[in-house]
Amino acid sequence: xxxxxxxxxxxxxxxxxxxxxxxxxxxxxxxxxxxxxxxxxxxxxxxxxxxxxxxxxxxxxxxxxxxxxxxxxxxxxxxxxxxxxxxxxxxxxxxxxxxxxxxxxxxxxxxxxxxxxx
Amino acid sequence: xxxxxxxxxxxxxxxxxxxxxxxxxxxxxxxxxxxxxxxxxxxxxxxxxxxxxxxxxxxxxxxxxxxxxxxxxxxxxxxxxxxxxxxxxxxxxxxxxxxxxxxxxx
Numbered sequence: 001x002x003x004x005x006x007x008x009x010x011x012x013x014x015x016x017x018x019x020x021x022x023x024x025x026x027x028x029x030x031x032x033x034x035x036x037x038x039x040x041x042x043x044x045x046x047x048x049x050x051x052x053x054x055x056x057x058x059x060x061x062x063x064x065x066x067x068x069x070x071x072x073x074x075x076x077x078x079x080x081x082x083x084x085x086x087x088x089x090x091x092x093x094x095x096x097x098x099x100x101x102x103x104x105x106x107x108x109x110x111x112x113x114x115x116x117x118x
Numbered sequence: 119x120x121x122x123x124x125x126x127x128x129x130x131x132x133x134x135x136x137x138x139x140x141x142x143x144x145x146x147x148x149x150x151x152x153x154x155x156x157x158x159x160x161x162x163x164x165x166x167x168x169x170x171x172x173x174x175x176x177x178x179x180x181x182x183x184x185x186x187x188x189x190x191x192x193x194x195x196x197x198x199x200x201x202x203x204x205x206x207x208x209x210x211x212x213x214x215x216x217x218x219x220x221x222x223x224x
Contacts, residue, residue, distance in 0.1 A: 105164060
């Protein structure tokens with residue numbers, strides 16, 4: 001069974017750094033891309049970027065380029081989304097999704113809620 | 119960047135009604151379009167891929183059509199379980215989501 005399991009909820013202060021995780025199982029991790037999607041409270045879905053785990057090739061949405069880093073550790077079938085300095089506006093639910101290179105996401109993680117508050 | 123414009127933002131219909139959601143792309147995406155259903159507190163669920171291909175296990179009352187820049191999602195006989203927000207998504211160049219359509223049951 002294909003599963004994407006995300007790390008747990010986080011509460012951070014502005015300026016903190018953070019890395020959240022998405023671990024894949026039940027499939028060959030390097031055969032599918034991982035995308036990250038943000039959903040701010042009460043708002044719609046925003047694509048942040050994706051990564052090809054086979055070679056770590058990464059593409060970012062212009063809206064998120066330079067604000068986050070997407071990476072992968074294929075030895076443990078895990079993708080990461082990282083911030084070096086959080087802002088209150090980063091408060092949101094973050095989802096990872098698995099997909100072929102050009103396709104929608106059939107499998108999604110359960111989401112990680114990130115709360116940034118002083 | 120490819121922009122996706124979805125309408126309406128909210129629709130209210132009765133059980134058994136047929137409802138249609140429209141999505142327009144800012145440039146041609148051929149059929150690189152997906153539709154998702156999202157219920158509160160849950161991850162999105164893929165309903166339709168390649169504009170009109172129904173995902174396994176999705177009820178046949180859902181259907182998608184279109185190509186190029188104009189696409190539609192139709193629910194042929196609305197059921198109480200269809201209460202959700204629906205999003206279109208292009209995946210021809212990265213991903214872009216429409217703004218979402220909240221479907222309410224009268």
